[in-house]
Amino acid sequence: MPLLSACDSTLVIIDFQARLMPAIHDGARLVANAQRLVAAAGLLGVPIVMTEQNPAGLGGTVPKLVGAGPVVTKMSFDACAEGAFLEALAGDGQIVICGCEVHVCLGQTALSLLTHRRRVAVVADASGSRQPESKEAALRRLERHGAEIVTTEMVIFEWLKSAQHPRFREVLKLVK
Numbered sequence: 001m002p003l004l005s006a007c008d009s010t011l012v013i014i015d016f017q018a019r020l021m022p023a024i025h026d027g028a029r030l031v032a033n034a035q036r037l038v039a040a041a042g043l044l045g046v047p048i049v050m051t052e053q054n055p056a057g058l059g060g061t062v063p064k065l066v067g068a069g070p071v072v073t074k075m076s077f078d079a080c081a082e083g084a085f086l087e088a089l090a091g092d093g094q095i096v097i098c099g100c101e102v103h104v105c106l107g108q109t110a111l112s113l114l115t116h117r118r119r120v121a122v123v124a125d126a127s128g129s130r131q132p133e134s135k136e137a138a139l140r141r142l143e144r145h146g147a148e149i150v151t152t153e154m155v156i157f158e159w160l161k162s163a164q165h166p167r168f169r170e171v172l173k174l175v176k
Contacts, residue, residue: 013048017053031065049070049085103138
């Protein structure tokens with residue numbers, strides 16, 4: 001996968017939901033990193049698509065991320081099973097994906113996107129599972145199948161490309 005590009009990326013945020021997050025290992029840090037990605041995407045014009053798994057059971061999106069982008073509700077673990085999700089990702093641009101749980105919904109969605117021949121970058125420090133070993137196994141599996149494993153700062157600086165970017169100072173505040 002080439003470097004990430006703000007003009008060719010969509011940020012996908014999987015299932016950062018109120019009732020799920022307290023059970024996710026290091027959940028507060030993951031939400032904070034997702035907030036950084038959302039803020040950078042907003043400053044750099046990167047579209048955002050969000051999902052909620054069974055919101056009646058798991059609650060809606062955590063308040064810190066509400067309103068970041070349109071939400072596709074789903075019952076299937078793989079968001080690609082929802083026509084509205086695939087419609088929101090029309091085209092062939094890069095998918096930068098973060099969320100929960102890496103070994104379930106995020107993982108199945110990412111694997112399905114790879115099957116659809118999409119370029120997928122999984123933001124490891126903005127993605128989680130209840131058990132760290134489940135997350136690590138899932139990240140290894142995703143990488144074996146062609147996903148790039150990246151960090152929040154890698155995404156932000158690749159989207160910026162240069163310290164000469166007109167929004168550089170604003171975006172830099174997100175990582176300091």
